[in-house]
Amino acid sequence: MRDSGARQRGEQERSRVAKKRILDAALKVLVETGYSGATTLRIQEEAGVSRGRLLNYFPSRDALLVAAVHHLAAEPVLDLGSRTDWPQDKIERISVAVETMWATYDQPYFWASMELWLAARSRDDLRAALLPAERTMGAMVRKSTDSFFGSELTSLVGYSELRELLNTSMRGVALTYAMERRRPSQDPHLDMWKKLALEALLRPL
């Protein structure tokens, strides 16, 4: 620690990049092979990194996966909010919003989260790390949902309950895709959700 604060610049940058590569690889492997298959060996291979380097940054597998959790929460994984041509018509808007929400559940981060959630159940330290990270994620999801519906609809009375109902139900349905490999865009629940949203928001029509 003699010259701490010096010798940085380039090194810090390299280090940051390497860490990100490792964490991205960890999440990729996590999604592809599940928690138990996400070994440090496979992750280091996926990241194209030597063992020494990986272990230098993340001294243990747990530390690595905990870091992956925070990485997941920090990354702007939900960049679906970029759509700009939302329909004017409220009914149309609701339909599109529900579809956009649902598309959100067909993304890698969703499975990464689920793998982590389940694993956290029987691992105390992972659970401790996951809880705050997951609150962040929850807020992100809510914000995204709001942007899908637009301020005109989100200000309606039953909205926040509807949002919760939709998100929890979609999570419950998305999980079935672990077994059934259907086309999410044609899920039979879509109509159900749209109808629910219409009635919840536009009942006194």
Next chain:
Amino acid sequence: MRDSGARQRGEQERSRVAKKRILDAALKVLVETGYSGATTLRIQEEAGVSRGRLLNYFPSRDALLVAAVHHLAAEPVLDLGSRTDWPQDKIERISVAVETMWATYDQPYFWASMELWLAARSRDDLRAALLPAERTMGAMVRKSTDSFFGSELTSLVGYSELRELLNTSMRGVALTYAMERRRPSQDPHLDMWKKLALEALLRPL
């Protein structure tokens, strides 16, 4: 195979009992330690069975866990339908039905299912075994739900959609308990579900 069909009686019985002990142990360990922690060693220990015996019945870990899936589907795990003193008042009945449904998600079989679902995602043979078993489970859940609500309510028009919405949403919420160890009986979503059910079934009040 000389005298196949003979030498049974006692042996078959013993065998059946031993198998059940092993499968019960497998599910217990699965719930307690998660998929990756459910090793054959731990299961044989929990079952109080020698390695030879376990491997005689289930030649591989995969075979054992696939069998555990079917075991789970075959067992009457949801014996909550035994309640007899359902309220007469519809509003009360709906409230109790929702609470009873929700209590269903605070049982070991739920976590066993979730562990298996997630694991099936990256294991072809497990997935193949899980799909039909899970259809059976789905039917059981639906039947249970119906019994909670009673024929008077299940015959109403919006019922089957409501049932699906409640079950998927409850699954989505129950998953958060992997991280947050709250009291399920006080879950804030209960009011939401009750209100939803009331409106869906008794709207033209």
Next chain:
DNA sequence: CGCTAAGCAGTCAGAGTTGACTGATTAGTG
């Protein structure tokens, strides 16, 4: 231009897991 310390590569021992294998046992047959 030598020097220091952190970053990093590659190796390895130890722990844990799986499933094969060798005999012993047991149930039921003739």
Next chain:
DNA sequence: CACTAATCAGTCAACTCTGACTGCTTAGCG
């Protein structure tokens, strides 16, 4: 009561994973 074949107990080799360790490399200081 001998005999047969399945059942079962206990051991073990092969493999995998983790994290510690040794030493090389690199960046920046004086």
